[in-house]
Amino acid sequence: MTAFPSPLAGYLLVAALLFAIGLAGALVRRNAILVLIGIELMLNAANLNLIAFWRYGPNPQLLTGLMFAIFSIAVAAAEAAVGLGLVISIYRHAHTTDLDHISRMKG
Amino acid sequence: MTIVFYLLAALTLAGALAAFLLRHLIHAALAVTVSFAGLALLFLSLDAQFAGFAQILIYIGAVAILVVFAILLTRADIPKEGVFSRSWLVGLIIAAGVFAVLGWAVLESIGGIPQQNLAPAISVHDIGSALVGRYVLPLEIVALLLTSATIGAVIVAMHEREGGK
Numbered sequence: 001m002t003a004f005p006s007p008l009a010g011y012l013l014v015a016a017l018l019f020a021i022g023l024a025g026a027l028v029r030r031n032a033i034l035v036l037i038g039i040e041l042m043l044n045a046a047n048l049n050l051i052a053f054w055r056y057g058p059n060p061q062l063l064t065g066l067m068f069a070i071f072s073i074a075v076a077a078a079e080a081a082v083g084l085g086l087v088i089s090i091y092r093h094a095h096t097t098d099l100d101h102i103s104r105m106k107g
Numbered sequence: 108m109t110i111v112f113y114l115l116a117a118l119t120l121a122g123a124l125a126a127f128l129l130r131h132l133i134h135a136a137l138a139v140t141v142s143f144a145g146l147a148l149l150f151l152s153l154d155a156q157f158a159g160f161a162q163i164l165i166y167i168g169a170v171a172i173l174v175v176f177a178i179l180l181t182r183a184d185i186p187k188e189g190v191f192s193r194s195w196l197v198g199l200i201i202a203a204g205v206f207a208v209l210g211w212a213v214l215e216s217i218g219g220i221p222q223q224n225l226a227p228a229i230s231v232h233d234i235g236s237a238l239v240g241r242y243v244l245p246l247e248i249v250a251l252l253l254t255s256a257t258i259g260a261v262i263v264a265m266h267e268r269e270g271g272k
Contacts, residue, residue, distance in 0.1 A: 006217060006222060007112070007224075008217065008222055009213055009214065009217040010112060010116070011112075011149070011153070012213045013210060013213055013214075014116045014119065014120065014149070016206055016209035016210050016213060017120055017206060017210075018119065018120060018123055018142075018146075019205070019206070019209065020202045020203070020205055020206030020209070021120070021123040021124055021127055021202075022123065023201070023202045023205055024127060024198060024199055024202035025123075025126065025127045027192075027194075027197075027198030027199075027201060027202060028127075028191050028192055028195045028198040028199060028202075029127070029190060029191065029192065030189075030190055030191060030192050031132060033132060033136075033174060033177055033178055033181070034126075034132065034135060034190075036174070037126055037136070037139050037174060038127070040139070040166075040170065041126075041139070041142065044142075044143070044146050044166075047146075047150075047158070047162075048146060048149060048150075051150055051153050051155045051158055052153060054153075054155070054227075055153045055154055055155065055227065056222045056223065056224070057221075057222070057223075058221060058223065060227035060229070061227060061228075061229065061233075063229065063233065063234065063237045066155055066157070066158055066229070066234070067234075067238070067242050067245075069155070069158050070157070070158055070161060071245055071249055073158070073161055073162065073165055073166075074165075074249045074252070075249070075252065076170075077165050077169060077170060077253070078252050078253050078256035078257075079256075080169075080170045080173055080174075081173065081256050081257060081260040082256050082259055082260045082263065084173050084174065084176075084177040084260070084264075085259070085260035085261070085263040085264035086263055086264075087177055087181065088177060088180050088181060088264045089263050089264050091180070091181040092266075097181050099192065100192055100193060
């Protein structure tokens with residue numbers, strides 16, 4: 001089981017792949033809710049990086065990486081609430097959540 | 108690298124990939140919930156118990172429910188033109204390029220990073236003291252942000268009055 005140079009590299013590569021999947025979802029999917037899910041996946045990949053560096057880096061007792069990840073989770077939750085509220089508002093206005101049809105600022 | 112890590116990584120990535128590929132929005136929301144659970148278990152395997160349980164509570168408990176509510180409220184049908192955007196090829200190329208650059212950077216630089224393998228002895232007591240001690244200002248700012256985000260989300264999604272447009 002030595003496919004990776006170190007445990008840290010394994011976690012970082014998983015986070016990179018998760019980030020790429022989230023980015024592809026945000027760029028490619030038509031539905032606004034799926035785009036938001038892609039953004040959440042990207043934020044989660046960043047959290048995984050932070051926690052992996054906290055675990056394997058020097059001075060984990062200072063808790064810097066873990067605290068950053070916890071605050072990042074809180075910010076992501078706020079972002080999800082506002083983003084989904086915006087999607088519901090747009091749906092009420094334009095009767096669609098298809099992003100290829102919502103291409104104008106002017107309703 | 109243990110077998111547990113490979114299983115959790117496979118679970119997380121399979122959930123994310125299924126959320127990216129599935130046609131039905133509800134199925135995609137359930138798949139992304141599986142991915143969030145896999146991430147929480149990865150956090151636990153990294154000895155970050157607090158972050159792992161926070162991930163379960165916030166993502167599986169709150170964000171997944173919010174997403175399901177948004178899907179049900181918008182009654183989104185499967186579009187006839189397919190689930191992917193017109194510019195899907197460009198998006199896929201950008202995502203593949205980003206992954207190539209990130210993977211290259213990780214594999215190139217991993218040898219130069221000092222690593223220690225001792226599990227950090229952190230208790231919830233330490234996290235609590237740090238939150239109200241060294242990190243009290245970010246904690247207050249997050250409280251303010253969550254309050255304003257909740258009020259903002261309600262105002263944005265509130266029903267518009269007739270003629271108020």
